[in-house]
Amino acid sequence: MQNRSDPIFLNFADASATVLIVDNTPENLVALGETLSPTYQILLAGSGLQALELATAIPDIILLNIMMPDMDGYEIVNRLRENSQTANIPFIILTATDIYDDKQYGFGLGAVDYITKPIRQPIVLARVKNQLELKFSRDWLINQNSLLETEIDRRLAENQLIQQVSINALARLAEIRDPETGNHILRTQTYVNALAKKLQNHPRFESLLTPYYIQQLTQSTPLHDIGKVGIPDHILQKPGKLSAEEWKIMKTHARLGFDAIDQAERDCAKPVTFLTIAKQITLSHHEKWDGSGYPEGLSGEAIPIPARLMALADAFDALISRRVYKPALPFTEAHDYIVSQRGRHFDPDIVDAFTAIFPEFLAIAGRHTENSHSI
Structure with a gap:
């Protein structure tokens, strides 16, 4: 034998x-x-x-x-x-x-x-x-x-699926703690993808926003609020406005999420692109273009591009979503607010991209709707 x-x-x-x-x-x-x-x-x-x-x-x-x-x-x-x-x-x-x-x-x-x-x-x-x-x-x-290439493709697709399922499971863990977010993860993920594709030929973004990077970026966005698992329920689910002390605690979710992903990345044998992007988004998506955001008060180009894209997507979705402490804004009012924050809260070129593809944002919100809105 x-x-x-x-x-x-x-x-x-x-x-x-x-x-x-x-x-x-x-x-x-x-x-x-x-x-x-x-x-x-x-x-x-x-x-x-x-x-x-x-x-x-x-x-x-x-x-x-x-x-x-x-x-x-x-x-x-x-x-x-x-x-x-x-x-x-x-x-x-x-x-x-x-x-x-x-x-x-x-x-x-x-x-x-x-x-x-x-x-x-x-x-x-x-x-x-x-x-x-x-x-x-x-x-x-x-x-x-040919057989080897087919097997490699099959295993890559399987690994990609496992990776995506794991990401979504972690993201849903944060969502369960904050049940009013609903389809927020899916909408913001699709908003970011749309913005990135619109900007991929822009002189300021084209060197970074390659098709592969956009794919990794899109895959990373569901983890943006993973740090909320570390926020106490009485703050995370409070039906009214947070006190100054409660707001201070709430803002720690950015650092908590970063630390968790950073530890996961350090446990890997080599750098993983989507984890690096996820860290940038998680830590910095509440930073503002004018430097008035948190947790580090970054401004302008110092804010990583993935975080800048997520900042606009997250803010727009928060505006059009109903919460126990606020009603949903009509889409046109949410649009006007985003435009009013051009050069203040948001990167001016990203706002311009948002305006150019606003009908696409409306379509995304319509496909993954939770609440009715007036346009």
């Missing part, structure tokens, strides 16, 4: 193969057919047009006479290369000449070998066998690579 660690030897010599022989001389067709037929399935073509027709059966190799009256071998090769199904069939050139330039031209077209007439049976058998073994080996490797 073979041990799994033993090397694997592949024998392609016995593989069933089809050989197409193309020659306008009947004697050559007969001679080659008799030579190869005991080992291989044989197709015979006496002209270029017949060769092109039989090639659609996709033989494993073609023995091709170059000098033929109606269509020479080079023209046949060029026609085969124009068809994606026959383009990669290997071919051996049959020729009565041994001229270097002819050989060079043939190899340039993709010939795998040359057989010079008159035909010698042992040479034909050996060269056809060698080229078929190379072809089957190549095909086997391509197939194995």
